[in-house]
Amino acid sequence: MLEAENLECIRGERRLFHGVGFRLEAGELLFLQGRNGAGKTSLLRMLCGLSLPESGEIRWKGEPIRKLSDDFRSDLCYLGHLNAIKEELTPLENLLSSARLAGETLSDDDALDALEQVGLLGREDLACRYLSQGQKRRVALARLVPERRPLWILDEPFVALDVNAVAWLAGLIGAHLQRGGLAVMTTHQPVDIPAGQIRELRLGA
Amino acid sequence: MLEAENLECIRGERRLFHGVGFRLEAGELLFLQGRNGAGKTSLLRMLCGLSLPESGEIRWKGEPIRKLSDDFRSDLCYLGHLNAIKEELTPLENLLSSARLAGETLSDDDALDALEQVGLLGREDLACRYLSQGQKRRVALARLVPERRPLWILDEPFVALDVNAVAWLAGLIGAHLQRGGLAVMTTHQPVDIPAGQIRELRLGA
Amino acid sequence: MSMINWFKFSAPSTFYPLAGRLIPVFWALFAILALAGLWVGFFVAPTDFQQGEGYRIIFIHVGASWMSMFTYLVMAFWAGMGLAFNTRLSGMMASALAPTGALFAFISLWTGALWGKPMWGAWWVWDARLTSELILLFLYIGFIALTHAIDDTRRADKAGAILALVGVVNVPIIYFSVKWWNTLHQGASVSLTKAPAMASIMLWGMLLCALAMWMYSLAVALMRVRVIILERERHTDWVKELLAKRSQ
Amino acid sequence: MLQIVSYTIARDLRLALRRPADLVSVLFFFIIVASLFPLGVGPEADLLRQLAPGVLWVGALLATMLSLPRLFADDHRDGTLEQLALSPNPLGLMVLGKVIAHWLVSGLPLALLAPVLGLQFDLPADALWVLTFSILLGTPALSGIGAIGAGLTLGLRGGGVLLSLLVLPLYIPVLIFGAGAVDATVSGLGPGAHLSLLAALTIGGVAFAPWAAAAALKIALE
Amino acid sequence: MLQIVSYTIARDLRLALRRPADLVSVLFFFIIVASLFPLGVGPEADLLRQLAPGVLWVGALLATMLSLPRLFADDHRDGTLEQLALSPNPLGLMVLGKVIAHWLVSGLPLALLAPVLGLQFDLPADALWVLTFSILLGTPALSGIGAIGAGLTLGLRGGGVLLSLLVLPLYIPVLIFGAGAVDATVSGLGPGAHLSLLAALTIGGVAFAPWAAAAALKIALE
Ligand code: HEM
Numbered sequence A, B: 001m002l003e004a005e006n007l008e009c010i011r012g013e014r015r016l017f018h019g020v021g022f023r024l025e026a027g028e029l030l031f032l033q034g035r036n037g038a039g040k041t042s043l044l045r046m047l048c049g050l051s052l053p054e055s056g057e058i059r060w061k062g063e064p065i066r067k068l069s070d071d072f073r074s075d076l077c078y079l080g081h082l083n084a085i086k087e088e089l090t091p092l093e094n095l096l097s098s099a100r101l102a103g104e105t106l107s108d109d110d111a112l113d114a115l116e117q118v119g120l121l122g123r124e125d126l127a128c129r130y131l132s133q134g135q136k137r138r139v140a141l142a143r144l145v146p147e148r149r150p151l152w153i154l155d156e157p158f159v160a161l162d163v164n165a166v167a168w169l170a171g172l173i174g175a176h177l178q179r180g181g182l183a184v185m186t187t188h189q190p191v192d193i194p195a196g197q198i199r200e201l202r203l204g205a
Numbered sequence C: 001m002s003m004i005n006w007f008k009f010s011a012p013s014t015f016y017p018l019a020g021r022l023i024p025v026f027w028a029l030f031a032i033l034a035l036a037g038l039w040v041g042f043f044v045a046p047t048d049f050q051q052g053e054g055y056r057i058i059f060i061h062v063g064a065s066w067m068s069m070f071t072y073l074v075m076a077f078w079a080g081m082g083l084a085f086n087t088r089l090s091g092m093m094a095s096a097l098a099p100t101g102a103l104f105a106f107i108s109l110w111t112g113a114l115w116g117k118p119m120w121g122a123w124w125v126w127d128a129r130l131t132s133e134l135i136l137l138f139l140y141i142g143f144i145a146l147t148h149a150i151d152d153t154r155r156a157d158k159a160g161a162i163l164a165l166v167g168v169v170n171v172p173i174i175y176f177s178v179k180w181w182n183t184l185h186q187g188a189s190v191s192l193t194k195a196p197a198m199a200s201i202m203l204w205g206m207l208l209c210a211l212a213m214w215m216y217s218l219a220v221a222l223m224r225v226r227v228i229i230l231e232r233e234r235h236t237d238w239v240k241e242l243l244a245k246r247s248q
Numbered sequence D, E: 001m002l003q004i005v006s007y008t009i010a011r012d013l014r015l016a017l018r019r020p021a022d023l024v025s026v027l028f029f030f031i032i033v034a035s036l037f038p039l040g041v042g043p044e045a046d047l048l049r050q051l052a053p054g055v056l057w058v059g060a061l062l063a064t065m066l067s068l069p070r071l072f073a074d075d076h077r078d079g080t081l082e083q084l085a086l087s088p089n090p091l092g093l094m095v096l097g098k099v100i101a102h103w104l105v106s107g108l109p110l111a112l113l114a115p116v117l118g119l120q121f122d123l124p125a126d127a128l129w130v131l132t133f134s135i136l137l138g139t140p141a142l143s144g145i146g147a148i149g150a151g152l153t154l155g156l157r158g159g160g161v162l163l164s165l166l167v168l169p170l171y172i173p174v175l176i177f178g179a180g181a182v183d184a185t186v187s188g189l190g191p192g193a194h195l196s197l198l199a200a201l202t203i204g205g206v207a208f209a210p211w212a213a214a215a216a217l218k219i220a221l222e
């Protein structure tokens, strides 16, 4: 479903990678590896269409993503280094609002359920500004609970999470793969995802 | 050398912890544990004197830190969630400048040596804005290489680092302990520090 | 010119030597036209019976005003090309034109102000044409400031292009302001459809000066674009080769 | 389509209301600027009445401008903007929503406050009406044009000041027609022509600016 | 002691020079504001000459004010401020260094530019001198007082506008004596009294403000 061919990325005067390609089918996870600064984040942003590759092409269901634009974006869920939550809003409001802006609807119950899963029940009405670093990350991750779009692109989702939350998230990604979803992910922590076919891609080896 | 007694922390209407106390001697590491939101960051900021405990007292070499102020701060090195580096400056300039502002002097050679250790040689003249998340964290950590002040307080120093960097940093903390330094640290990742006496303190258990 | 040619010359590596060959030609034309224009302007054209000698400022003022507007249009054209086709050269052309445009906008304002003092009794009035010309200068400066504030040249080009395209509405406003509003400023006296309303010798002087400014703009913009090409493409093989050859 | 616009408006308004200090501050800035000028210029009543339209319009314009950097900066810093750009909805529509919300918390209250300040300057009643109406009519254009500037300077250090540099020249026509409308009323000429030009600017600004701003945002994210 | 002040100055200047656009933009903002007023007010030369001191001073004041939010915000966001507060050096001295650096990249260039703009308004030569000198003398006070406001509003959303609200009233005396000095020169009274009051404000501002600002910063960090 997701194919990349011969991607090249240049930053400043440095060629981060070139000739990168892969093919990912339903139910598969691509595990992107590489040392700090290898270009993992840069590659993920390209896969989302946020930045353009110097050369090469990315295809979703056989079509170049440049041409699909809207269609591709309604299949895609991206979670970056930044949490994309509003410090002024409560976790519940954040969740509802990000669903709405992504063009989906989420009932209050579903949202509360998601917050319960990430262990924030009891804090759903506290402005996010007061949350700890890990709790903020959990609010961002709660978006994934009701998420049914096929392609997940996750940039170091495990950062700042405690041990329980790491295990929970690994399970969630596993369930997504079992439903036939795809995921591309980076992380420096050793975690095992309990399902799905795992491919590895190492940048800058 | 560092003692805390009966510390209590209240945020909003929630008591995060109370009755927390410990005693740390030269060469020892305090490993602070607890789930997301347990109050680890809040405790570390108290230990630095950045915020005041609701009740209880913190002493350094037998004196309450409130009274010591300058003296305590010249024994202390704090590294928080934020990197405290300037995106406009290069890694080298950042390192020199933070040493100067902390009231120390650092020769260019020592600074370059520190950057080499964190694997940023070759990027010492690139503005930090262009660095990857992990590389930025490395610039912040490079400060620790020449650091000889006895008390290190590190809030999740391993976040965003790749495997090699994690091992290197563990070694660096070990060396600090062996020199007779003290360290207080939190992390959610399993790492082992190769030296020193390790104490654990679990918040919100 | 055929399509293939067009795209060939839009590659910096082919454009660079082409520009290098054109520059001396434009400088030569500039020298000839400027001398002729100034000669006509200062020695041949008679003293105006209403305005005395002061009117001779027109020879610079009008040409500079035209150039400032026209340069902006060309800059916006290149900017649009850059956004649409993602060609590298377009952004370089736009950045190369901006300082020249700003210079002419400034000269237009400056000479206008100098002229305004004897004619209207004030250096400056807030009239539609004068104001919109001032906005033009600010747009040029904004373009330069914006593109310099962004280090990534690709991003800088695109951001500048948007600004240039947004500002393009200002140009017709400058041009037609004398028609649309009641202004102190003189209406258009040169037009393609009517016979010119001024003495033909004056007209000739003005046109010669304007043409000289054209040549100057072309020469300077090409020189600047060559510098920009070298700077931006310094890592490509052809530039390395070129520099190696030159340093021998 | 309409839904996403209205939802963006609702979201931005809620965020603004979480910080009522912001809204109040825009208004106080306006009040302070309007009071600074008499201080700098001196107290003659005739002179002040002559100055009033210009000063009040400049004050409204600067107040709007000062609140512009926040239009996208918060969303950019916390990553929300990336998410908006990746949403299947057209980014331009969401920017339109943000522009409208911005107007509702800046332009609208400024227009409502303006006649009160105008009284201070001893403006006649019909001029006060025209002042209110012209600010009401002109500020959407300010928000729209401002959005382009805010998008272009997003993420640049010192963007705030660069933003003013880009945006102020484009604000000049709005200022001229806005203050001109009040002046024309005071001098008995009738504000019609000025007001219709102002309306044209606003329609152009609101219809076209969000798309330019959206293009600028996509570039800023690259 | 002196060392840490001078080192902070050097560091902030270096950061400012990494982005020359900032410096240029402050100046252009000044230019643009000084050109907006005539637009809003109308073109009569006599009126404008009367307005000039007020308008130029208000312009300088607003330009300084716009650059204030950046004084601590960057350091706060990236964690540098925490490190400064934990350094064994007195925070007040480091703030003093930052205030001086701020003046060097805002007040000083504004003062140098002011006479050029004054020419546009057709001010006589002695008034131009006094204008330059008064801005040179008054702007350090603006930077100092501004630092307190910037410290107090640090980390608050919409801090920029709240900052103006806090700082502008405190700027009023500077404005009055500054513009007053020029006015007095134009009307032949001599600027001496105004200028010495201005000097007193500046000495007070620079000596005392950094410590108040440092206290505000410590609170903001808690
Ligand atoms: C700062 C003040 C001034 C500015 C910004 C300015 C701007 C312009 C511009 C943009 C044009 C070219 C537009 C066109 O060809 O239609 C122009 C043309 C011209 N200007 Fe000015 N002007 C200024 C002052 C003056 C003054 C004081 C005079 C003399 C009374 C003057 C006389 C003319 C004339 C005669 C033309 C040529 C019109 C034509 O033949 O088409 N300008 N000016």
Ligand SMILES: Nc1ncnc2c1ncn2[C@@H]1O[C@H](COP(=O)(O)OP(=O)(O)OP(=O)(O)O)[C@@H](O)[C@H]1O
Residues within 6 Å of the ligand: A011, A012, A013, A014, A016, A034, A035, A036, A037, A038, A039, A040, A041, A042, A043, B123, B126, B130, B131, B132, B133, B134, B135, B160, B162
């Ligand atoms: N202008 C530039 N000049 C040179 N190198 C640059 C420039 N901009 C970015 N880089 C380099 O590009 C890389 C960006 O990497 P990216 O953020 O994709 O890394 P990553 O693999 O996600 O790393 P991390 O594990 O630390 O998150 C870095 O190595 C950085 O140094």
Ligand SMILES: Nc1ncnc2c1ncn2[C@@H]1O[C@H](COP(=O)(O)OP(=O)(O)OP(=O)(O)O)[C@@H](O)[C@H]1O
Residues within 6 Å of the ligand: A123, A126, A130, A131, A132, A133, A134, A135, A160, A162, B011, B012, B013, B014, B016, B034, B035, B036, B037, B038, B039, B040, B041, B042, B043
């Ligand atoms: N105003 C408030 N009302 C209620 N709870 C609050 C308030 N402010 C902060 N808190 C709570 O205080 C805690 C702050 O925790 P802190 O940042 O110290 O956690 P931490 O142990 O460092 O967590 P992490 O592992 O995620 O970094 C959070 O649980 C947060 O929800």
Ligand SMILES: [Mg+2]
Residues within 6 Å of the ligand: A040, A041, A042, A155, B132, B133, B134
């Ligand atoms: Mg990364």
Ligand SMILES: [Mg+2]
Residues within 6 Å of the ligand: A132, A133, A134, B040, B041, B042, B155
């Ligand atoms: Mg924490």
